[in-house]
Amino acid sequence: MTLDQAPATDARGPFALSLQGAAKTFGPVIALADGTVQLAAGEIHALVGENGAGKSTLVKILAGLYHPDAGEFLVDGEAVAFRSVADSKAAGISVIYQEPTLFPDLTVAENIFIGRQPKGRAGLISRTAMRRQARELFATLGVPIDPDRVAEGLSIADQQIIEIAKAISLDARVLIMDEPTAALSGIEVERLFAVARSLRDRGAAILFISHRFDEVFALCDRITVMRDGRYIATHETSGATVEQIVREMVGRDIATLFPKEDADIGDVVLSVVGLGRAGVFSDIDFDVRSGEIVALSGLVGAGRTEVARAVFGIDAYDRGTVTLLGSRLKPRDPQAAINAGIGFVPEDRRKQGLVMDLTVARNTALTLRNSLARFGIISGAREREASEKWSNLLQVKAGYQDLPVSTLSGGNQQKVVLAKWLATEPKLLIVDEPTRGIDVGTKSAVHKLLSDLAGRGIAILMISSELPEVLGMADRVLVMHEGRITARLDRADATPEAVMHAATASMEGAL
Amino acid sequence: MTTTVQPTGSGTPTPAASEKRNIIGSVMHLRELPVILALVALVLVTWAINPLFLSPQGVKDMLLNATIVMILAVGQAIVIITRNVDLSVGSILGLVAFGTGTLFVSFPGIPIVAVFILGMVFGALLGAVNGLLVTLAKVPALVITLGTLYIYRGLNNAWAGGTQYFADDRPEAFGNLSVDTVLGFPLITLMAVFVVVIVAIFMAGARSGRDLYAIGSDPDAARVFGIPVTKRVLLAFVANGVLAGLAGVLYTSRFNSVGATTGTGLELDVVAAAVVGGVAIFGGSGSVVGAAFGALLLTTITGALTAVRVDKFWQQAIVGVLILASIVIDRIASVRTARRLRVSEARDV
Amino acid sequence: MSETVTAPPPTGTISALAPKKRSRAARLLLGRDAIMIYALLVFVLYACISIPRFASPVTVGFLLLDVIPVLLIAMPMTLVIITGEIDLSVASIAGLTSALMGVLWQAGLDMPLVLAISVAAGVVAGAFNGFLIAVVGLPSLAVTIGTLALFRGLALVVIGDNAVANFPPDLTAFFTSKIGGTGIPTVMIGVLIVMVFFGVLLHFTPFGRGLYALGYSKEAARFVGIKVARSKFWLYVATGSVSALAGVYWTLRYSSARSDNASGLELAVIAAVLLGGVSIFGGKGSIPGVIAGVLLIGTINYALRLGRVSDVVLIIVTGTLLILSVVTPSIFASVRRWQHDRQVRNSLPQVTTSGSTRAEHPAH
Amino acid sequence: AGGGSDSGSTSGSGGGGDQTITFIPKQLNNPYTDVVLGGGEEGAKAAGFASSQVVGPLDASASSQVSFINAETQAGTNVIVIAANDPDAVCSSLEEARTGGAKIVAFDSDTNPDCRDVFISQVVAKDVALIQTKLISEQIGGSGEIAILSATANATNQNEWIKFMEEDLKANYPDIKLVATVYGDDDDTKSFQEAQGLLQAHPNLKGIISPTTVGIAATARYLSTSDYKGKVALTGLGLPNEMRPFVKDDTVKAFALWDPAQLGYVAAFAGKALADGTITGEVGDKFDAGDLGEKEVTDGGIVIVGPPTTFTKDNIDDYDF
């Protein structure tokens, strides 16, 4: 059913990089069974596949981080076996990993140049030169990041941008980007694309991984599809359609991507009045009603996550009130928020959403630990029972219950996070980038789920950097810019233009 | 999505302005600043009360007392910066000190330089054992070095038994290293200062030195990034071993006897010195210069309290308060930096 | 919500190599704690056979009397280390308690009052640690190195170089008395209560569940409503209190209140806890494992002394055990990984073949 | 510790040839202790013990000896010879050992008198104190400030001597003023730094008494490497082998000590007599102490070994311990 014929390769000469039949297992898990991808110089090549298809694993093999159990790996036609990341770097391969890997204590500039800092007098590192070069890089990317600040406390988006700066500054022959745009919003994505294209034009080979098809089709020359750890097909972008790719990825048709159904909008569940925190956000007023999905949109760094954290009680706020179902929430007390009926799916599942060393069961039951206890004592059986119920509902594989969450793929991990919050049966669910790094199949399942939850009268506050998701899911869109709400749009008024307008600060868009 | 939007880069600080801010800022926000100020204040106050404190002999004693802990603290700082720790330094010092004594007794007339080299090589070996266990088996340094703290001490006991070597067993010239002074500075203190400077330049100006900071800041990221983590961490432990070895040799020069218990219980003092000097206990930040000042401050405080005749029962409590104060000060400084960052970013965006 | 879109096929894992799933019972019997307990049993058996006079109730008594302080303090220490923190000041708190007992008793206070004030001092000392670590947010390793010096210093301030020994003989005799002919010290009853308390707290309560999450990631813990600061604060109060109890025990068992009592005990406690399988990075460990670890060191210690083997050997053995306990699993893991890799290479020939027969992807 | 070792104890002076003796010093691996124990082992052999053992802690803390006593109790040792780190901390376990039939001989540093049978003392405590005050007075010319640098703050023997010194100074040396007593914990480094602190805190200090071998050697090392050499007098109790260089370079003019080996030697014989039942530790009991002749138990269950010797440049080379 798939086009198994790769495009003619003779036109491209020997591939800059070619991996065939790579396999990698972790204990019982076969992460990759037949990893195959061939990159030619001067092309941007997309790698797509569902969560857990093995994309990141393949990337890590190319990077020299994992040693494949089987397979053939050629660089410029020569067989290679990387023993470490240093080897792949030496071969001119530069990688942006799915999860940012910055050094929090080092300055931004040093993060970019670590290991190859420019040298000055007496062979010692020249900080001035390093700072200057970092500024030049940021100018290319058009982002205002102070090269002298430490990386600690940067938003995920800024971290991702630094990763990108780091990778392109290497001037590598092969650039591999594993979901670099997951945390970015429109403008940054555009800039990244411009940079990627110019690198391609200079003859670099680029491997680009994303779950967003608009990006894949806008940027890439060829697309390789993977499923269940196996190579499926490679297409010229010009000759492929989204439907075809999706069918190959999931092995079946997908009806709709954003099935938000109209629900009865009821009473106000969450009411935020005059919320402010010096230097981060101010004058935040909004309501969320039962059955309603309210999206917080805006550019990265607009302060959306910070508002949500303050509402949930993770962070403090200086001014304003948060009211849930008529009673005021105690500031800085997440347990009170949970008790009152709020659930929060955070944006960084690795550090905030999950306890990676604990099993799926323990993770899922973590939010329930108080209600599961009888006379202060928790029984393991009740814990598993509760966990199984909710993870089955979200189709987390049953056999995973006793495995550490760290062994699951990103998408399955996100399902566990959702399961643990749904288990609390919340009145208000805050979801911060709920589909970040999630494949289409799971993504539409998540959207359906959110829509269902709204239908059952749950109020949902959704933060998302994906405009189609915002427009498709939200009953109302609040747009933030520099810590303020600059527009409140109803579903009908929420056009891409209106949202982008407000997000980029032209105050005319505000009400 | 539109491509015509103006870059938001207009808020980027101009290079010149930020350069100026950097110079003043870097002095004001030097992690070492609190410990240096505390040291100056302590010395001045003590001197005002007891002028003998800054007599040539007083200064000499103050510096000599600090020398050995200073070298150990510098070594410890290197290891702590990589997010490890070496609790076995006291035991390494003990073994090397006894080894030094043995060398002089077994090979009368052995050149002093050779003793220094052998001592440092011995220290390097012991440090390498720590480093290899930590890096190859990938287990936490605190556990490994707590283990080698016991093992090395046991070996020292087994080797030395009741034997002790005394100042008399060593050549006059060797002992004089810790007696003679140049411009009021004892020779071994000058050696220590030299070591601090060399290590400081390495840590700040060499790529592999910066790698150590990166590793301590996030070891996983360092591995993913392709920094040779194993090699660098091993290097840190070996460097610490070399310095502990040097300290062991100098200990033998300065003190009367070396035996089975030499250097017992030093480990926590050394870690405390590094912490007081602003080295973050979880790695990634701090400097060896700070650690050296931390050592100087901690050793001086004991001498200062004696000099002003503070009841000796209070001394240890005061040292404790001092350690806590330095941690609190460090935290206040970093909270203020973070707040400043948050506010200035909000303006810049 | 089960329409066409919602059933993605099981992703990622292909169970070509059937995952060797152990039953829960097997996992318990082969876990880290179980291994510690086996090691303890094997050693006890060995000592009984090969060391004359070891197998006797007298051994039980003397051995337990020796390990009680470590056993006591190891309980809350386990919880503290599971949250990723550490407390180095425990021995100093015990010393401070001891010094206070001496001074207060000397001053003529009633024994119950002396005990109450001394234990209260431990609680306050623990709360002080807790305040600095949990509320102010300072690193615990650094803070407790500071309070290690501070509390020991206060003990010196309190009692100076005096020693108080004239505690009521009835009381001191009680602390070394045994339950009938079993050889088990009477105070073990109290110790057992402490052990059960911390065991249940860690393994069967919501609070205990939270501690593991806390040890993995503070952020993750806060998102599920765990009060990070409060939990840590109370853990330090607990270590302070239990250390104070250990100080009381020390004073009355040796009938000697001095400022240097229990000095150096902190490293022994931490060594035992780590040997018991608690991860120094937090998030892993259990009370049964720690108890086995403490008893293993204690038994080896006692057996060696009975065999008149020098303490030199003992400290080398302790150090080696500690290192082995963390290095061995890591060696096993890499051997297993190596075996597995080999097995996989053998079982996946078709992949390599398919790779090379894929003529459509000429790479040369 | 069985009866299989009869062959080695034929010279036993009556009683069971399978008696065992164990020495528990303050701390193992200490040079002074090693000399004492050397005498003890020799004495044990001469007195006819089937076997003699040395066990003990590596650190000199108060409670560290208890588990060694317990192990000896369980091993059924007949005689336990102990130098107590703390007079009271070891008491209850010694009581238990006695209940189990062991005889307890304290030596070097006494336990609480209730918990032992006899105490073998170097010399009359007062004599030790007086000889040191006399030496310091001679060296500083009879007047000025002096200080004491002792071992641990709880050391029984040192504290007793210090008490006598204070009394003697008050009574017989009105012009000498004792300005400080500090403790070096029998640790070389600590003693060294305490000595240094003393000199800085007391600019007019003329002399230091250090009634402990570790302390006097460390202080001598500090003085000999500082400006104070020759200006500040030092005396106390030291081992001739350790002090030789400092006597020769004039840092120290004179110091005192008894022969430590005799202490262990007599302790072994006292233990034998107790175990055989020839003495009970009553005042007036007499027992044979091998080469050292007959010894008598005096007031408080104390056996005095011998007078202290004063070491100077002239006689120090005659001694080797």
Ligand SMILES: Nc1ncnc2c1ncn2[C@@H]1O[C@H](COP(=O)(O)OP(=O)(O)OP(=O)(O)O)[C@@H](O)[C@H]1O
């Ligand atoms: N270290 C590991 N240990 C065990 N299993 C792993 C490990 N890393 C990945 N896996 C498993 O391998 C499979 C492939 O994971 P991988 O991260 O490569 O997927 P992916 O295609 O990048 O997915 P996503 O789109 O969610 O990022 C998943 O089933 C995952 O659970």
Ligand SMILES: Nc1ncnc2c1ncn2[C@@H]1O[C@H](COP(=O)(O)OP(=O)(O)OP(=O)(O)O)[C@@H](O)[C@H]1O
């Ligand atoms: N932990 C932190 N410490 C300091 N500053 C932070 C921290 N997290 C975010 N910021 C800053 O606060 C501002 C708002 O960031 P926030 O993450 O809330 O934005 P956002 O709109 O949620 O963006 P996104 O979620 O897409 O990353 C940014 O300037 C960001 O750099």
Ligand SMILES: [Mg+2]
């Ligand atoms: Mg991935």
Ligand SMILES: [Mg+2]
């Ligand atoms: Mg966000």
